[in-house]
Amino acid sequence: MAAIRAQRRPADLAAIDALVARAFAKHGGTQAFRTFREERHDIVSLVAERDRRIVGSVLFSPVYLESPVGEISGMGLGQLAVDPDYQNQGIGTQLSETGLQLLRDRGCPFVIVIGHANYYPRFGFEPGALHGMQCQWPGIPEETFMVMFPCGKQPGLTGKATFDGL
Ligand SMILES: CC(C)(COP(=O)(O)OP(=O)(O)OC[C@H]1O[C@@H](n2cnc3c(N)ncnc32)[C@H](O)[C@@H]1OP(=O)(O)O)[C@@H](O)C(=O)NCCC(=O)NCCS
Secondary structure, three states: OOEEEEOOOHHHHHHHHHHHHHHHHHOOOOOOOOOOOOOOOOOEEEEEEEOOEEEEEEEEEEEEEEEOOEEEEEEEEEEEEEOHHHOOOOHHHHHHHHHHHHHHHOOOOOEEEEOOOOOHHHHOOEEHHHHOEEEOOOOOOHHHEEEEOOOOOOOOOOEEEEEOOO
8 A cells, every 4th residue: 555645746746757767768668748747727737755755646637528518528548557576566556546535525527548448448438439439549449439327327428538638
């Protein structure tokens, strides 16, 4: 278990950058999501601390859905990363579940993620295509574009999802 803290502070940014770089380098990937270095009220960020160090981080940023009933605001889960020395100890799960609970408490209607199709379903994510949702980037493999509904699926939550600023 790690201690989960919301929100990140400006002084956390360097440690978060370092851990994100280490986590994604280990998996041979690059992280495409914006870091959103500026402080914004509409961003939810959480850090996991262990041994007085930041060992995990997740960031949720706004996503807009072009639905049949107009534009609906939700969130996107991006930049989930756990320090390779601390992976497979449940920290990614703690960060994801705590963040999704926070969004549920705020009444967030949907959360989008583009990620590992065998990791995110444990948090309730399902393929966006099952719910009539499309990704803003047409080339993204269909199974990696997923959605979950923290407050239950409401009518009209279909259409193209676009990350704010991306
Ligand atoms: C993906 C990541 C956040 C998981 O964090 P974690 O703290 O290691 O995960 P947890 O301990 O909560 O969960 C462990 C489970 O995740 C799975 N897992 C870990 N890394 C994974 C990956 N890259 N792809 C798919 N599943 C992964 C493990 O196999 C394990 O599965 P199990 O519970 O069925 O045995 C972490 O491995 C990481 O930072 N990876 C590099 C960055 C990255 O890929 N981020 C996600 C972008 S979509």
